[in-house]
Amino acid sequence: MAKTKTVFFCQNCGAQYAKWQGQCTSCKAWNTIAEEVVQKAEKNDWKSNTKTTKTNRTAKPLRISEISSGNETRYNTNDAELNRVLGGGLVPGSLTLLGGEPGIGKSTLLLQISLQLPYKTLYVSGEESQQQIKMRAERIRSKTDNCLILTETKTQNIFRQIEETEPDIVIIDSIQTLHSDYIESSAGSISQIRECTTELIKFAKETATPVLLIGHITKDGHIAGPKILEHMVDTVLQFEGDRNHVYRILRALKNRFGSTSELGIYEMQGSGLREVSNPSEILISKKDEELSGTAIASTLEGMRPLMIEIQALVSTAVYGTPQRSATGYNLKRLHMLLAVLEKRAGFRLGAKDVFLNVTGGISVDDPAIDLAVVAAILSSNEDISVPKDFCFAAEVGLAGEIRPVTKVEQRIQEADKLGFSTIFVSKYNKISLQDNKINIRLVSKIEDVVEYLF
Ligand code: TYD
Ligand code: MG
Numbered sequence: 001m002a003k004t005k006t007v008f009f010c011q012n013c014g015a016q017y018a019k020w021q022g023q024c025t026s027c028k029a030w031n032t033i034a035e036e037v038v039q040k041a042e043k044n045d046w047k048s049n050t051k052t053t054k055t056n057r058t059a060k061p062l063r064i065s066e067i068s069s070g071n072e073t074r075y076n077t078n079d080a081e082l083n084r085v086l087g088g089g090l091v092p093g094s095l096t097l098l099g100g101e102p103g104i105g106k107s108t109l110l111l112q113i114s115l116q117l118p119y120k121t122l123y124v125s126g127e128e129s130q131q132q133i134k135m136r137a138e139r140i141r142s143k144t145d146n147c148l149i150l151t152e153t154k155t156q157n158i159f160r161q162i163e164e165t166e167p168d169i170v171i172i173d174s175i176q177t178l179h180s181d182y183i184e185s186s187a188g189s190i191s192q193i194r195e196c197t198t199e200l201i202k203f204a205k206e207t208a209t210p211v212l213l214i215g216h217i218t219k220d221g222h223i224a225g226p227k228i229l230e231h232m233v234d235t236v237l238q239f240e241g242d243r244n245h246v247y248r249i250l251r252a253l254k255n256r257f258g259s260t261s262e263l264g265i266y267e268m269q270g271s272g273l274r275e276v277s278n279p280s281e282i283l284i285s286k287k288d289e290e291l292s293g294t295a296i297a298s299t300l301e302g303m304r305p306l307m308i309e310i311q312a313l314v315s316t317a318v319y320g321t322p323q324r325s326a327t328g329y330n331l332k333r334l335h336m337l338l339a340v341l342e343k344r345a346g347f348r349l350g351a352k353d354v355f356l357n358v359t360g361g362i363s364v365d366d367p368a369i370d371l372a373v374v375a376a377i378l379s380s381n382e383d384i385s386v387p388k389d390f391c392f393a394a395e396v397g398l399a400g401e402i403r404p405v406t407k408v409e410q411r412i413q414e415a416d417k418l419g420f421s422t423i424f425v426s427k428y429n430k431i432s433l434q435d436n437k438i439n440i441r442l443v444s445k446i447e448d449v450v451e452y453l454f
Contacts, residue, residue: 008033009190014226036191037184075169075210078116078143081266081275082109085237085250087258090169090210094257095201097175097230099215099223100239105248105268106214108136109239110171112272115142119168122161126153126177126187140272153187155180155199167209172200174214176224193225197232230254245361248273251302263302280307280418284359290388293380297372298393298411298423299364305407305414307391308362310369312376313355322351328358329373330365337374337396344400345446347381368405370396371424374446375453382454389421390453394429400446404429412440424449 008017011034013027023030074089083089090096100106107127114121115137125133133149148165152158155178162170172178178196179187186192197213204211213233216224223230230236234256241248250264265276284296284307293312298305310329317323326334334356341347354377358364372392379386393411395403404426405411412431415423416438425431427442443449 004184005038006035007038007191008035009226011190014190014194014228036189038191075117075119077113078118079113079275080277081250081264082113084262085252085258085264086235087252087255087262090212091234091257092208092210093204094235095197095204095211095213095233096235096237097213097215097223097233098237098239099217101217101243103243104239104241105266105273106239107173108140108268109250109266109273110173110212110214111136112140114147114169114171115140116144117146117169118144119146120165121147121169121171122150122165122167123147123171123173124150124152124158125173126151127173139270153177153179155196159199159203162203169210169212170204171212172214174216175229176216188224190226193229194232197229201232242361247276247360247362249301249362259303261302263304279304280414284309290385292383292385293376295372295375295379295386296388296391296420297364297369298391298415299366299369300407300411301362301364301366305410307414307418307420308364308369309359310372310376311357311359312373312380313353314349314377314381315353317351317353323353323355325354326356328361328363329356329369333367333370334373336398337370337377340396340398340400341374341377341446345450347378349377349381352381366405367395367403368393368411370394371402371449375424375449378450378454384454386453387421389419390424391415391420391422392424394424394426394443396446402426402428402443402445402449409433412436412438 008020010024010027010029010032012029012032013024015024015026017033020033024032074091076089077083098106098110111123111133114123130149130151150161175193175196176188179192180195180199183191183195200211218224235252236254237250238253239248239250246268248266248268252260252262254260265279266273267276295310297308297310299308324331324334338349338354342349356373371394374396375386375392393405393408395405397403408425408429409431412423412433416436420438422439422441424441424443427444431440
């Protein structure tokens with residue numbers, strides 16, 4: 001019988017201590033250190049017996065020239081958005097962690113993917129019963145019948161089932177519900193998460209099976225568990241969006257096998273998640289009459305150009321201190337733009353309430369939407385609408401100058417494709433585009449835009 005040992009872990013960063021203390025010396029957080037029982041068994045391996053696995057490699061040092069490349073075969077997930085975010089599909093032997101708020105659709109996304117994969121998939125759930133998963137699966141139209149559902153939380157039992165069924169892909173919902181026999185503490189604790197992830201990594205690397213993990217997030221938006229979890233896995237994906245809106249965004253926070261600037265967009269429907277391949281069309285509200293206070297911005301989400309609608313409402317303040325609020329946009333930046341408008345363009349906005357909203361429930365930090373924000377605010381203030389086939393792609397500087405933005409040609413092409421008649425960009429952008437129908441209006445100061453629009 002192995003000796004029982006207790007260790008103190010910081011619940012914030014996962015640092016380990018021999019005794020309790022008030023502040024974590026590693027991450028400086030207060031009151032985050034808790035005691036956990038750690039019991040090590042003699043054998044710590046995912047395999048229950050010594051059966052040889054598919055590719056039982058023993059590592060040997062090799063020269064970089066000796067390592068064969070080119071045989072990078074990825075598993076196609078049959079989901080264009082997920083493939084794009086992963087960088088072309090699932091890499092054999094990789095561990096992918098999918099995080100997101102409760103109810104955002106993590107289980108729905110992975111179940112849907114396992115139901116459409118042409119490979120044998122094992123979907124392990126520690127959160128729902130097989131009947132509940134069946135009910136969910138009935139809502140999602142399933143394309144194949146290769147998916148096995150297992151409800152289990154003990155890693156040793158999961159590995160026993162894996163050895164028996166030999167799946168090509170393993171999905172775990174969620175890492176916080178797993179527990180390993182080798183560790184005494186309860187499921188979801190730092191030491192359990194670390195141990196279960198280590199066992200899964202070992203399994204994934206030894207058998208070249210891709211493993212997808214669902215991870216809960218804490219109330220401040222980080223993946224629950226030690227930070228080391230994010231270091232251990234190969235890819236960290238985040239599923240985000242406003243639960244009250246139908247659009248969900250999948251982005252890579254870390255990707256050892258691809259870029260982190262790619263982005264996938266889904267729409268939550270009654271029958272599961274639908275891939276959105278042309279996001280611009282849905283983010284712009286289709287309306288016939290022109291309303292004041294709206295302007296269209298051309299932004300880049302990852303590598304994809306995206307047209308989004310900015311709405312502003314400027315009204316006389318009822319109270320002494322005017323209110324400023326922004327949804328989907330940085331409030332500090334809104335304050336800055338209002339100060340620029342006051343000082344450089346002579347608009348008296350100091351005593352007005354200003355509300356700003358990026359439609360579709362998405363949040364944008366691309367500075368290229370500044371000019372559209374300015375146009376929406378002025379349009380609401382003057383009560384003159386911006387023609388609905390105009391769009392904007394430029395940053396606004398502190399001196400009221402219109403600054404160039406990255407990938408302007410891609411933005412112009414997207415606007416052109418969607419039938420916009422005019423796009424406002426900075427004069428300082430170098431543009432070498434030909435044969436576009438769209439009229440490119442080069443501006444250098446806010447005054448130029450104001451003069452043209454109002
Ligand atoms: P779920 O996937 O269980 O979220 P998570 O695993 O991230 O906690 O949540 C799905 C939510 O989406 C739930 O509130 C119901 C809704 N939903 C749909 O709108 N359509 C569907 O087809 C399904 C399966 C779920
Ligand atoms: Mg879930």
